[in-house]
Amino acid sequence: MVKTDNPFPYFVGIKSLKEVATTENRVVVMNILGNESRKVTPVSHSYSGGNVVAGVQYGRPGELQTPAGDIPVYSRLAEVVERHSFDTGVIYLPPQAVFYAVSELCHYKSTGQSDLKKIIIVTEKISVKDQRMIRAICQTNEIDVFGANSLGIADSWNHVRIGGALGGDNPEETLLKGSVAIHSNSGNFGNTIAEYLKTEGIGTTTIVSSGKDIIIQFAAAEFLNAVQNDDRTKLAVLYVEPGGFYEKQALDWIEEGKFEFDKPIVACVTGRWKANLSRAVGHAGALADSNDDAESKEKWFDDYFGVPVFDPTHPDRVGKRGVRVVSIQHIPAAAKALLTLYGNKNDFEPTGNLGLKLWMGKDFGWKLPPNLKLELTKAIPPYDKQIEDAQRQLGATFLRQRMRNASGASRINPETQVAELHGIPVIDLIDNPLESNMLFAITKMKPEEKKLELVNICLNYLSKSETFAFETMRNALNNGATPNEALLSAVGTLGDHPRFRLSRKYAKALIDIFVELGIKEYDHKVDFQEAQETARKFIPSGNKKPEDFENYLIEKMLSKYGEGNIIYYAARYAQENLLENPALFLITSIFVSISLPALVLKKISRETAENMFTYLAIEAQMVTWMGISNFDNEVLSAIRERKDFKYLEGSFTQTAYHAIFGEAPEGNRLKEFQALLGLTLTNGPGTISAKGAKESVSARNNISTAYAGFLSNTGLSHGGNGYEAIQFLLKSFDGVEITEPESTTVVNVEEISKKVAIRYKNYKEEAKRSGATSYDRIPCVNHPVFKGKQVNIDPREDFIYKRFKEEKIGNIFWEFYHNLVQSLYNEGVSKNVYCVNIDAVIAVISLKLMWKAYSENRIGDEDMQRIGFFIFLIGRMTGVTAEIIDHRNRGLDMDTRTPQSELKFVV
């Protein structure tokens, strides 16, 4: 029986839930083109079969496109009133404008120009004053109001939603036709409860998001009355937060018989903790005063129901009037129990349960106890497919941003002052050979030891370049180019070389195969024949079989790797299929294999993995170009000729040593050389060498040109301090005969340092006497950070100094420096004992490495400068590779430009 009389002491137009959101409603939306409405209204409009007749956007008429047809938009409500009829208003305006919009809507009703019946206010943060004014004028004009701060109203039977976004961007998914009506103080929970109910096979009739401002306009009493009069609704769910007497009023009125109500209720009250708050958190009205806190509300319901709170282990213990649940997760079970009690069945098949279902997760080696371990569960459609698609995307994606003064690759640690690459201090990278650091710069992971053997073969193989590159360099040098300029000219010939392009194709194909085969971990066995079928779909074919080098490499690959590694499959594939360039394919496969863990862990982007060959090929060639003065070196020649493959097996660090020094490393020389390269790897993204590369990237050049940018931004001033230090050391040791600088006892460094300190003291005093405002400083001592103590230490230098001591690697020049800082103090030149700084490490090792050739007069001052500079370039080249990759991943076009506001004109 539908009651038509209003039992309440105030106006309520809606007598049954059937009237809340109907197919007859014609809606006007205020601020229809605002941020929220622009996204939500088209979905509501389409879901409801096109119920929005018009929208208002003050001063901006037009239309809002929706899948169900365009909605006309007017700049004034008056125009809507003239051209359309409507009975429902939806307000998305900012809080200050809401009351005026309500007033205007009411005005047209009071003048008989509209048949407005209800208003839904989505806006939050409306003042309490406006809330009471809205209440007053809508009561006067006999209009039902939902909100403010409502997510709207929806009717699953009528397939209509009005106002906010109940059901999100896919209302069909949540609003399933059923027998339960929900009144929720939380819009989100209105949605969530509907989702939860689905697990027990229960759908909804109507959902009302009441909002939880201080004044709730369509509150529990009106709702329950409308539930009673709706024959579709078998049960009501109330989600209640502290603050306000709405529920008490409703329950009291039922008890008093003010309105008839005999359907069961599931009530959930949360927010006990809010009792201690003195201001609102979350919903504005969810702040309890006296006697309307969560505990009081729980009692109102418990008294009304006459049964204790719902116990999920005994779902049958529910009262005829309903039951209170402690949390929304118990609503489905309680609702089912009550519906069963009343002889009602499920609305549809249950969709599952609310137990923990892990959609995505990783533990990264954390050993969780068994009770906390969870297996991944396939998500519900359509999310399962979306997750699958997302996981097929191997590799990281980075946020693009202005990277002019930023880097995701390097930084100077503010506490230690040590430069770091990918979070690892350079002083920790000195132990790695060059080839290892080259890979680390790209993949952010230290490569497996056993892969380095293959990597060395690849790098040595790739170090061979077209002969015209050397010609170009020679021409440049003949024209007076500096070493970096000569190198730049050679790099400039590379462009996006056909080999780079083909390798990219191979890398892309190999990664695609992994994705296609659903391989999630990098060690994964697949059936080769099966995999080969897939591989043929992706890998570009050619007409070449493996020849000498390829067969040699295949043998190496197969001897080191079995099934489960991409290297194995690639080698087998090259054996059995014709390819355009089998060598290039095999090398690419080795690089892809190295990049795969980083891709799976999303450390690097796919683009980086696909270009790994390009980076390494450019770097390998640059290293051998630096050996232009040692072109006829036996090892370098053999590598170039590619006849005796054993030469390819040498470490690439050793190749670099040959290129720089033209001879084989003796004793600890290779280790010292390696340390030098590690130390110079990076000095943070602010260095001009890195900036040159980054600027080239920001102009969207090829990778090779980014290296040209790096080279063009280096020059004789680089390693300047190191070179000056070498000059200083040579001057200090002038006339001292040293046959082997490894030995620290061959000469008395204490005496030398004292002499140098006194000489410097005299120089300084003389300079001061002559009124000079500046004078030469001793290179490589003192540091702006590591100063001020009685005895100062640069921890970076100290770390390496001690490391070398432990390994019994001596260096007479280094010892001299340590004596010098003490002598400077002893002679009164310095007020405390300066530190020997990190630059000294580079200088003393460089000088030691060059000493033999220098003392034998095989190289002169100019050569020493060149060699020092090349050492710096090799080291920095590795670090710059990381910056190039980082900028390509994260940067924006032209993001290194200087803003106009920072520019100035000088005269």
Place this chain on the structure above:
Amino acid sequence: MKYGAPILSLSGFPIPEILDADATMDEIEDLIHKRGKCVVKPVFYGGVGKKGKAGLVKIVGTVGDALKAKQSLYFAEHFFHNERIRSNGVTFEEFIPSSYEIYFNFSVSTVSRRVNFTMTHHGGVDIEELDKSMIFEGSFDAITGLKSYHIIDALTQLNAPPEIISPLTQYLPNLWNLYNDFGFTTLEINPIRMENVNGRLIPIACDFKAQFDQDNPQYKRLNIPSEVFHTDLTDFEAEINQLRTYQGQSDVVVINPEGTITPFMFGGGANSAATEVLSTKTTISSDFGGNPPYEKMYDIASITYKYWLKNTNVLLVIGGKANNTDIYVTFKGIFDALRDYSAANGKPEIYVIAGRGGPNLIKGFSYAANILDNLEIPYKFFGYDSSMLEVIQYAVDVDNWMLQNRNDRGKRQIG
């Protein structure tokens, strides 16, 4: 009355003479001399507290007693909703002799859904202690406001002494404009004492309490010093509050600064339910729903990490199935901020747990997973088909496990 007096004077309502805590001895003596005694009261910010009931109002007759009262009340403490409230100074107020004490209050009623006024001529006490028959509670139309006849009707119904009816009818309706035009949600005067001036009773407001609507900027016109409102805001809350101008909620409250779970809660419902389950484990309670833009979410997350991440075991992102909040945008804000925090401060040793539903869910999950993969921070993401409460409980369990697995030096051994 320190702040109440100037506010009430805007409506022309009579007030006693008031001196603040730094009044000189001569000024206090003059005040006492006026009536033979004066009232010394502590000043509580935030409109909280029941001074009279707590025995924190002293009536003194000498300057010495006044100064003693000042000393004892200056930092007086009492409890309000289990919270310790501390005084911020005192006022010396003129003593108004009167035979009557009136209680008067405006507030919004959730029963009538209108503004209610409550009054009794048995005031000066906590009115909850009075029999209901001694109190009048009525409402009126917000459009027309409180009129004299409402007061006459109320006092008549209460059988109030005839001599107080006329003066109150004259003065009380003026309070409506004050209440309505300056963003009040509650305005309370208790007591109003009736001073006999040449045979005619004049109502004098002797204590004043108010609450303002922070969504109504009209209260700013009263120029009340900000510390009156902010006394109970922590630095964290104040910093987050500055983001209120953006779209979306940014309500936070510190629950336990020593907490080990830091949650981002989305939606009033999630806020209410999650805070309850997390209890004292949570550093903060929050509601960041309402589809906040990226910039806001990033700022919120950055501030949250700055304050709480150091001691956090579990970072929890929890909400139901969002209707309108873009999960991708919010997750991007939260996890970009985590990435940047880690870049600046080193990787935090935390476990990330998220339970969420809504638009762009998987895009958001994937974005977050990407960053966490890069940082090698462990995580578990649950969809909305897992009970939100179970996800929260799981976070609690992980936190307990992490707490148990710290070694002596406080470093965790979990790997």
